[in-house]
Amino acid sequence: MSQALSGNTFGTLFRFTSWGESHGPAIGCVVDGTPPLIPLSEADIQPWLDKRKPGQSRFTTPRRESDAVKILSGVFEGKTTGTPISLLIENEDARGKDYDALKEAFRPGHADYTYWKKYGIRDHRGGGRASARETAVRVAAGAVARKILGPSVVIRGALIQIGPHKIDRARWDWNAVEDNPFWCPDRQAAQQWEGFLDDVRKRGSSAGAAIEVVASGVPAGLGEPIYDKLDSDLARAMMSINAVKSVEIGAGTAAAALSGEENADEMRMRDGQVEFLSNHAGGILGGISTGQDVVVRFAVKPTSSILTPRRSVDALGHDIDIATKGRHDPCVGIRAVPVGEAMMAIVLADHLLRQRAYRGEGA
C-alpha cells in the first residue's frame, strides 16, 4: 500500500483519497486506478452505504443521514473510463451546536487530545476528521473495488462478539447475518445481545465488539512480499478503522499456543486441484494468498462517548470532569462490519491489479 504522506490516501494501483469532516458540508473521496469499461452507477454503491448508514436500529446513533452518493467523474455512459471517480456524500444532519461545550475539552479515549497535540487546531464538531463518519467513504470506495473483483470473489463480514459475549461458532449461519441488527451469524447469540445492548444503551454506557471478515474465491498468488504482504496490508487496512485495537489472520493470537503439527495446513490433490485440509493460515502463506478463504478478525473498543462523567483535562490545562451528550453508537462495532468488508475488497482489488501487472491477465 502506497499512500499520501499526510495519510488520506489508501492503496497503490487501486487507491482512494478521502476528505471531509463530520460536520462540514460533505465528505467524499477520489477513487483512482479503476480499470476502464467496468459498468458502474450510483446504484452499485448505494446499497453498501445503506448497510453502514446510522439510525437503522436503536443500537446505532440516531443521527439521520441519507448517505446518498453522487458520482461526479470517471464514468461515461454507464462505464468506467479509467479516469478518477469522484464520489461525494452530503452531510445532512450536522448539528454543530451540540458540540460547543466540547470545544476545549478532551474526551478520554477520543482523538481530541492527540489532534490538538499534533495540529494545534481541531474541528471539534462531532470528531471532525476523526469521526466514524469518515468510514462512509471507505464503504463507497469498497463498492467500486467489489466491481473490479467481480462476482467470483465473495466478501462477507459478521459480528462475532459484543462486550464479553461471543458467538458459538458451531451455530455460524451466513444467512442469519441479515436477519438481526448486529450482523450476527449466530441467531441465538443475536437474541441475547439485544438484552445486553439495551441495558448498555440505557445506562449511557458502551460496549466493545469483534468482527470477522471472510473473502471466498480469492485467487492464489495475491500479495507482495516482503513488506506488502497481503496480511500486512489487511492489518493496516483494518487497524486504520476507527476504534480497532487488534487484527488477526486465520488462527490469529491463538496461533501462539499451537504446535507445529497442529498449525500445519496439510494439502492433498483432489480432482487435479490442490486442496487444503484446514485453514489456520487464514488463506495467506508467506504474505501471499493460497486460494483458500481469506479470514481476518478485528476487535473494536467501546465507544468513548459515555454518559458517566470521567476525569479529563482541557486545552487550557484545567482538570475537568466530562460526560458526552450528543448522539452516539452504544456499540460502534456493529457499523464496523460493512467497513471491514469494504477494506477487504479494497486491499484485494489493489493486489489483483498488482499481480496482473507482473504476471499478465491470467493472474
Place this chain on the structure above:
Amino acid sequence: MSQALSGNTFGTLFRFTSWGESHGPAIGCVVDGTPPLIPLSEADIQPWLDKRKPGQSRFTTPRRESDAVKILSGVFEGKTTGTPISLLIENEDARGKDYDALKEAFRPGHADYTYWKKYGIRDHRGGGRASARETAVRVAAGAVARKILGPSVVIRGALIQIGPHKIDRARWDWNAVEDNPFWCPDRQAAQQWEGFLDDVRKRGSSAGAAIEVVASGVPAGLGEPIYDKLDSDLARAMMSINAVKSVEIGAGTAAAALSGEENADEMRMRDGQVEFLSNHAGGILGGISTGQDVVVRFAVKPTSSILTPRRSVDALGHDIDIATKGRHDPCVGIRAVPVGEAMMAIVLADHLLRQRAYRGEGA
C-alpha cells in the same frame, strides 16, 4: 507507509529497501531518508544484529552466521551525509544442498506453494526470499532508526508467551529480559520454558509465541490520520514479520470485552503536564501518539519445519508426505523479539520525520 509496489521497501520519509535470499551470496538493504550529521558506524548496528543472530542458544537454529554488517555508502568521516546508506551482510553458512529434496515439494505452512503460484519460479533453498534470514536487514535498518530517534526514545521487546505458557505480568522485570535465552521478562516463566522448549526441540516439533514491544518517550503527535495512523503502520510493520498472525495495540483483543467506562484512559494535570491514569489505548488515540508508552503485541505461529511427516503435494501434482530436515528454530518467536523492536523503531522514526515536515523542529 509508502512502499515499492513489489513490496521490498518499507517506510516513507525514513525508508529501507531490502534484497537477498537465504542462500545467495549476501543480503542487505538501502536505508534512505536518514537526516545528515548523525554519528553512525558499524558499531552502532552490530549489537542489534548480534541480538537476533542464530546459534546463540540451543533454542535457535544452529546455522552459524557472524552477521557482520558493512556500511557501503552514506557515511562520511563517521557521520551520515543524508545520502542512502547501503548495508550488506554476507551469507556464510548457506548449505544449499540440504534443500535439494525440497526442490519441488511444498511444505505445509510454508510460503513454498504460494511463491510457486505467484511467480511460477522460486529459489527453494532455505526459503529463498521468504526466509526469516530477511529479518536481519530489518534489524540493521532499525539500528539506524534508533539513531534518528535518539536516546530519549527507549524501545524494548519481550517474549510473553511460548506455546500455551504465558508470563505472569505481575512478575514483569525488564532487567530479567537479558538474563535468559528467551528475552522473557518473568524469570520464573523463563525457567519453566526451558523444559517445555527442550521437549519441543527433541521431538522435532515447534512452538508458537507472543511478543510485546514497548516504546517509551515517544512524543505526542506522531501518526498521520486517516490511513497512516501510527497503529495502522505498526500493524502492517509487525504483520509483515515472518510467521506473525496477529497484532494488538494496548488492550488489543481484550478491548472487545470492555465497557466504555473501563476503557476510557482518564487524564489529570500534574505539574503542568497531562497525565494519563491508565493506558488501554497503548499510547495511541485516533492514530496519533499520546505521549504514553506505545504498546504493541504480536503472535507468532510455530515454525512450519517439523520432523513429523505431514501430508502435502508437489509442483507436479503428486500427493506426498513431507518432513523437514535442515536446521530450524524450534520457536521462531524468540528471534522475533529484536525484529519487533526494529520495526517499532523504523515506524517511529518515519513518523517523527513526517511530523517534523508539517510542524517543524519542535515536533
Place this chain on the structure above:
Amino acid sequence: MSQALSGNTFGTLFRFTSWGESHGPAIGCVVDGTPPLIPLSEADIQPWLDKRKPGQSRFTTPRRESDAVKILSGVFEGKTTGTPISLLIENEDARGKDYDALKEAFRPGHADYTYWKKYGIRDHRGGGRASARETAVRVAAGAVARKILGPSVVIRGALIQIGPHKIDRARWDWNAVEDNPFWCPDRQAAQQWEGFLDDVRKRGSSAGAAIEVVASGVPAGLGEPIYDKLDSDLARAMMSINAVKSVEIGAGTAAAALSGEENADEMRMRDGQVEFLSNHAGGILGGISTGQDVVVRFAVKPTSSILTPRRSVDALGHDIDIATKGRHDPCVGIRAVPVGEAMMAIVLADHLLRQRAYRGEGA
C-alpha cells in the same frame, strides 16, 4: 514527486489528487499535506483562478465559466487544520452537443486516438479528462501552495514567445505583464502580437508559445538528489501541462553551446552572504536550489483544434477529413502562464516540506 499510479496525484508531502472531465458536472481536487494553522479561504484561491479563466479576451476560448471555487473540507474557522482540503469547481458552460460529430473521430494532435488505444473508451466531449480545463485545479492547488511558501517566495510567469515572435529580453518589465492580454513582459512585443494573433484567430488557425516562470526568494537547499532533483520535479511538473513539448532550466538548450568558462556561475562573498555573479544554472545546482532565482521555461505547441481540414481516421478504421468547430483558444499558451506559476508553487512547497522533515524548521 510520488504519485498515484494511475497518474492523477502530484506531489509527495504536499500533494493534490485531481478529478473531473471537461463536460461533467464539476472538476476538483483534494489537496493533502497542508500544514495546519495557515489562514485560508476561497478568497485566497479565486484570484489565481480568475487569471486562468477563459473568455477574458478575444485571444482565449469564448467558453464562459465563472470558475468559482468551493472549499469543502480542511479549513476550520478560517485556518487550515492539517486535514485534506477538498476543492470543487462546477462546470457551467458545458455544451456536450458541440462534440457529437467527434464521437468516433480522432483529431490529429489530440489525445483522442491515444485515450482510445489506452482505455478502449473515452469521454469525447470537449476532450474529457484530457481537456485543458483540468488545469484549473492545478491553479487552485497552486494557490494553497503559495500560502505554504509565504510572501517571501515570489512566483511570476510571462509569455516570451508567440508563434515565431519572441520578446526582446532587454525590454523585460514585470510591470508590463498585467497590462496586456498575453502576460507579455515586453510592451512592444505585446502590441505586435495582437495583430499576429488576430490574424491566426481569424484564419481559424493556432499558434504555439513559450512561457518563462521565475521564482524569487527560494531558500538554498531545496531538492532531493538523485531522482527527485528540484529541476527533475519541475521538468515533470511543466511537461505534464497540456501541450507542453519542452522544459528548460536556466540556460536550457543553449547550455549545449557554452564553454565551461562561460557556463560557470562565479561566486563572491558580499556582506557576509554568497553572491552569484550570473545564473546560467537557473538557480539549481546538482538538483538543489542555490538561493538564486529559479528559472524555468517551457514551449507549448499550437492548439490542435483548427478550422482547416486535416487528414485523419476514425475508431471504425475509416479515413476521414476533419476540421474542429467548437470553441477553442487560438494560442493555448496564454492561459498556460498561470498554470506554470501554479506548478512552480506546488513543486517548491513540496520540497520545502521535504527539506524541513530532514533538517527541521530552519530549512
Place this chain on the structure above:
Amino acid sequence: MSQALSGNTFGTLFRFTSWGESHGPAIGCVVDGTPPLIPLSEADIQPWLDKRKPGQSRFTTPRRESDAVKILSGVFEGKTTGTPISLLIENEDARGKDYDALKEAFRPGHADYTYWKKYGIRDHRGGGRASARETAVRVAAGAVARKILGPSVVIRGALIQIGPHKIDRARWDWNAVEDNPFWCPDRQAAQQWEGFLDDVRKRGSSAGAAIEVVASGVPAGLGEPIYDKLDSDLARAMMSINAVKSVEIGAGTAAAALSGEENADEMRMRDGQVEFLSNHAGGILGGISTGQDVVVRFAVKPTSSILTPRRSVDALGHDIDIATKGRHDPCVGIRAVPVGEAMMAIVLADHLLRQRAYRGEGA
C-alpha cells in the same frame, strides 16, 4: 513515477533504488518489480556498462574502472524470480587524495555549494553522491528494463551537438553511431568534432552537448494521464541526469513557432493499421504513446571542472579562486548517451507494467 522521498528511488512498478558515492568502496542499486521468469545474467548488463565506462577514448575521463557488475540476488538458475535484484559495482580507481584541496572549496557550477547548504556536510571526494559515477547504476538498471521490454522495443541514442556544432540531420545514419567516440550519427560531423574537442581538452576547457534518444516499437497506450504522462516521466528521467538543462519531446522548443496546421500529425489507414504522416508529437499525445517512435532530446551543460581559475567562495566564507585539477571529461555529454538510453528503457518498462495492470496481458 513514485519515488523515495529522499530521492534515491526511481519508478513505480519497475523501480530501482540507488546508493553509493564516487569514492566509496562501491556503488549499486536494488532493482525491484522485475517480473519473474525473465532470463538474466551479468552478461546481459555488462555490455551497456562498458558502453558508458570511462577511459575509452581521449575524450572521456582517464579514470579507469572496469565497472564489472555483480548480481547479488533476485536471479535463480539464470532467471529472474520476481524478487529484488541487487546490483553492485566496485569502485577501483578512487583516488580520494586528489580532492583534498577541494575539501572546503565550492567549485562554480558544481553541486558542492548546494549539498553544503542542504546537508551541512558533504563527501567532497570526486563529487561524492553528486558524481556522474552514479549514472553507472542507471545503465545497469536500464539493462534489466530492456529485458522486460523485449526485443521488439529498440532504444538508440545519439549525440547530435557538441558545443556550437550540430549534426546535419540529413546525414543521420544509425550505423555510424558505433563507429566514432562520440556516438554521432553523422560521420562528417564526428570528424569535425574530433578537432574541436581536442582543442577544448588541451585548453583544459569543456563543452556542452545535445543528445537524442529514440525508442521504436513502443506499443500505443503507454503513459498515465494526468501527472504521470509518458512525456512527464521522460522529462523527469532525463532532467535527473547530471548536467542536463533541458528536455524536449518531438518538435520540442521548436513547437512554439509552429502553426496548428504544421504541427498536426495527420493520420491515414494503411493495411488496416493507423499510419501517422509525421511525428512532431515525438510519439506521445495527451501523455500517452501513439505507437510512433518516442523521441526525446536533452541538452547537457559543459563540465564545470575546468583548468581556468574561476572566482568562488569556500565554506568558511572566504573569496577564493579555483581551478579544477583531478580527472574529468571534456564533454560529459558523450557518456550521457547510454545513460539517456537507460532512462528511456526504465520509463518505458515501468509504464508497460502499469498499463498491463489496468488492461491485462494484451496491453
